[in-house]
Amino acid sequence: MLDGLRVLDLATLAAAPLVATYLGEFGADVIKVEEPRHGDPIRGWGNQRDGVGLMWKSIARNKRSITLDLRCAEGQELVRRLVEHADVAIFNTRPQTLRKWGLDYESLRAVNERIVMLHITGYGLSGPKSERPGFGTLGEAMSGFAHITGQAGAPPTLPPFMLADGVASLNAAYAVMMALYHRDVHGGPGQLIDVNLIDPLARLLEQTLLGYDQLGLVPERAGNRWDISAPRNTYRTADGKWLAMSGSSPALALRVFRAIGRHDLLDDADFSDPQRRLARAREVDAVVADWVATKTLSEAMDAFEAHEVAAAPVYDISDLVADEQLAHRGVFISVDDPQLGPMTVQAPVPRFSSAPGTVGHLGPRLGEHNTEVYGDLLGMSHDEIDDLRARGVL
Structure with missing residues (x-):
């Protein structure tokens, strides 16, 4: 689908x-x-096996690895030469540093006016905080996510995974595709895309902005509850497992009451009316929790599925991998890696009917493709490459 597109990461x-x-x-x-x-510090992030980072293996799938010291003049010149042959260049270095290196957008555009440059930073490319170092944790804090996440009265809660990074990456990926479409279809120029780690996550929390702007509301932590629907929580089963439930539409909530045999609540406006039910969210939770606690996960799910209740088991990773729905869709695939052997990774998302994504290989060794890229793409000789390697440029 994107054959012929060259991206510098x-x-x-x-x-x-x-x-x-x-x-x-x-x-x-x-x-x-x-x-x-x-190499990239993410090679050392998270779980390791035989000294090899597992996260690196997935995040660097399908990539060719070359080495280059961007801090020296020769390295910076080689970047500019690579940009001549690229469609997209992706950075997350602080703006001032890129300007000092001569690798800012204006400098790269002088080399290749069609280049689309994506620059992801903690705070954005302008403003009083633009030169500060930023990481996903800070985006999760400043976006408002941590403030509304956690149990009532407990400290703000940060996610145990790279949420802000992930949301920003998806936002940036579609931005790159729009910039390329504008360039290639409408004849527009290349351009600079400015994405930070706060804005994309804050956009997903926009309901808090609307409530604050129009009603002066500042939401507080409320555990698993959400002030738009009830029931909405996780519930422990008799066999020590958990299920989650959503009553996001009026019909769904009423199905719950039917499934648990509480037909009396269907005729009680305090429970059948969506807004009045929200005011009794704790009581609704207690009713559902008491019933679920008497059933195994299998029994509860059978009852809920029979009444088309929006409920699902709370999975750990072993449950996720074993789920028949995900197996049917081929969500997890095995890829043979030269260093670690067969590895199960997630298949590309989303799915296309005629041009599916692929995982040709997992993360390569550091500098594995130096000769291939510098030789074939830039026309450098083996002697030139060896000299640059010996002097620490490569």
């Missing part, structure tokens, strides 16, 4: 490199540019 860690990952899954030629000595 000059970023580190999660949000920006994930954009290149998504593009690579659908055919883009992604060249991952890494620091020569240790």
Whole structure:
């Protein structure tokens, strides 16, 4: 689908490199540019096996790895030469540093006016905080997410995964595709895309802005409850498992009462009326929780499915991998890796009917494609490459 598109991934860690990952899954030629000595720090993130980072193996799928020291003049010049042959260049370096290196958008546009440059930072490319270092945790805090997440009266809760990075990466990926469409279909120029780690997540929380702007509301932590529907929580079963439930539409909530045999509540306006039911969310939760506590997970799910209740088991990773629906869709695939052997990873998302994404290989060794890229793409000789490697440029 994206065959012929060349992407330079000059970023580190999660949000920006994930954009290149998504593009690579659908055919883009992604060249991952890494620091020569240790590579992208994400190689050392999370679980390791035999000294190899497992997260790296997935996030660098389909990418070609080259090494290059961006801090030296020769390295910076090589970046500009690579940009001549690229459609997209992805960075997450602080703006001031890129200007000092001569790798800011204006400098790259002078080399290739068609280049689409994506620059993901903590706070954005302008404003009083633009030069501060930023990470996903800070975006999760400042977006308002942590403030509304957690149990009532408990501290703000941060997610145990890269939420802000992931949301920003998806936002940035569609921004890149729009910029390319504008360039290639409408004859527009290349352009700079400015994405930070706060704005995309805040956009998903826009209902808090609307409530604050129009009603002066500042929502507080309420556990699993949400002030638009009841029931909405997780419930423990008799066999020690958990299920989650949503009553987001009036019909769904009434189905719950039928499923648990509480037909009396259907005739009680305090429970049948959506707004009045919200005021009694704790009572609704107690009614549902008491019933679920007497059933095994299987029994509860059978009853809920029979009444078309919106309920689902709370999975851990072993449950997720074993689920028959996900297995049918081929959500998890096995890819043979030269270093670690067969690895189960998630297949590309989304699904296309005629041009599905692929995982050709997992994360490569550091600098594995130096000769291939510098030789074939830039026309450098083996002696030139060896000299640059010996001097620490590569």
